[in-house]
Amino acid sequence: MTTLEFHAIRNTCGLSTNDLGQILGVNPRTVRSWEQGRMPIREKIAAEMRALADEHAILVDQFEAADPPIILEFPKDYYRSLGRPREWYVTALGAALSRWDGLRAEWVGEPESHALDSRLRQSG
Numbered sequence: 001m002t003t004l005e006f007h008a009i010r011n012t013c014g015l016s017t018n019d020l021g022q023i024l025g026v027n028p029r030t031v032r033s034w035e036q037g038r039m040p041i042r043e044k045i046a047a048e049m050r051a052l053a054d055e056h057a058i059l060v061d062q063f064e065a066a067d068p069p070i071i072l073e074f075p076k077d078y079y080r081s082l083g084r085p086r087e088w089y090v091t092a093l094g095a096a097l098s099r100w101d102g103l104r105a106e107w108v109g110e111p112e113s114h115a116l117d118s119r120l121r122q123s124g
Helices: 003-012 017-024 028-035 043-065 076-080 086-099 115-123
Strands: 070-073 105-108
Touching: 003 028, 003 043, 017 028, 017 043, 043 086, 070 086, 076 086
Parallel strands: 070 105
Antiparallel strands: none
């Protein structure tokens, strides 16, 4: 995997270097070193990045298939309980919105109040 491919997947998934470091179990400085070409990207890490890209693409498909409006929780800390940062979901939603003109989305504040929350937990 090239540094550009690595960087593109991280950005497409809406992950900061800190978020990706946490997911991969490495220091965020290591993520930056991979992106800047100071350290080679091992095949194990490349495979994990491809798996993250696939997981994100599945979420995009789930958003496309959901009945509008898509409900996303506003508090950032809520998403940590799902194992991914809020930006992970927002970028997936953005991809789904760009594909389907009829899709609508809204922010809300109470996580337990919407069915999408339970669907996301079941699929994660």
